[in-house]
Amino acid sequence: MLPFPTIVIEKTVLTVLLGVALVLFAVMTIIFRYHWNRYGFSEPVVAKMRKLYGLVSALLLGLALIFYLLSVFAL
Amino acid sequence: MPPLEESERILYTTRKHWFVLAGEIIVLLFLAVLPSVLLFAPYLVPAEILVFLKESVHLQGNFLFSVLFLWSLELLTLWVFFALFWTDYYFDVWFVTNFRVIAIDQKGMFNRSISAFRLDMVQDATVDVPGILATLIGFGTVRVQTASDESFKFRGAKAPNALKEKIMEEHHRIQGEKQEVSIKPSPEEQIGRF
Numbered sequence: 001m002l003p004f005p006t007i008v009i010e011k012t013v014l015t016v017l018l019g020v021a022l023v024l025f026a027v028m029t030i031i032f033r034y035h036w037n038r039y040g041f042s043e044p045v046v047a048k049m050r051k052l053y054g055l056v057s058a059l060l061l062g063l064a065l066i067f068y069l070l071s072v073f074a075l
Numbered sequence: 076m077p078p079l080e081e082s083e084r085i086l087y088t089t090r091k092h093w094f095v096l097a098g099e100i101i102v103l104l105f106l107a108v109l110p111s112v113l114l115f116a117p118y119l120v121p122a123e124i125l126v127f128l129k130e131s132v133h134l135q136g137n138f139l140f141s142v143l144f145l146w147s148l149e150l151l152t153l154w155v156f157f158a159l160f161w162t163d164y165y166f167d168v169w170f171v172t173n174f175r176v177i178a179i180d181q182k183g184m185f186n187r188s189i190s191a192f193r194l195d196m197v198q199d200a201t202v203d204v205p206g207i208l209a210t211l212i213g214f215g216t217v218r219v220q221t222a223s224d225e226s227f228k229f230r231g232a233k234a235p236n237a238l239k240e241k242i243m244e245e246h247h248r249i250q251g252e253k254q255e256v257s258i259k260p261s262p263e264e265q266i267g268r269f
Contacts, residue, residue: 064147071140
């Protein structure tokens with residue numbers, strides 16, 4: 001017997017995790033955008049970072065969504 | 076651009092050395108690849124840890140895709156941390172202008188301080204390069220002591236000697252200009268002589 005409770009990750013837990021991650025990510029993105037727009041002194045570097053952030057975030061969010069759907073609905 | 080006075084212009088801009096950011100990136104990369112070891116090279120993980128994970132964590136649904144989903148969420152979290160570290164790194168900046176030094180210190184997202192001191196108030200500037208690595212790749216701490224007994228510090232500055240030299244050069248220029256003005260007689264004094 002294990003000295004601690006077993007963790008069961010159900011499908012609903014995965015859904016809640018995805019929801020929480022999406023909300024936190026959206027909040028952080030708004031904060032970053034605000035900072036970069038307001039205090040971005042040398043525009044080219046901040047503009048590049050803005051693009052890179054958007055691109056990588058979209059990629060990771062897409063992957064998370066695909067794997068979520070596959071894990072929940074795959075036979 | 077920081078708020079500038081009339082006829083003030085930026086002469087020198089410096090940020091922290093890339094090494095400061097690289098240290099944080101290495102930690103993030105390590106955390107990013109850690110789950111892949113469990114997934115693709117489980118033979119690298121001690122058997123006790125694998126048994127412990129199998130017994131303690133039960134995933135419902137497709138195991139592989141559930142793990143990949145959790146991993147992509149972890150990567151997303153690490154990516155947000157990277158953006159946070161980058162903002163902290165890039166927005167910590169010192170500007171040397173023809174009148175003063177403007178020091179901007181970004182601490183996280185909600186803590187930002189802007190200090191400025193006039194170049195004629197500078198009493199001393201020192202550079203501290205801590206160790207061989209800092210000497211080789213060129214970073215260190217610049218401390219500036221002002222006449223009002225305040226001390227300004229820029230940790231992990233890129234090319235700290237160049238920053239110090241620029242501050243002292245501008246300080247001497249301003250001191251020289253002040254002396255010239257005090258030596259040069261005023262127009263009334265010049266008229267009085269004749």
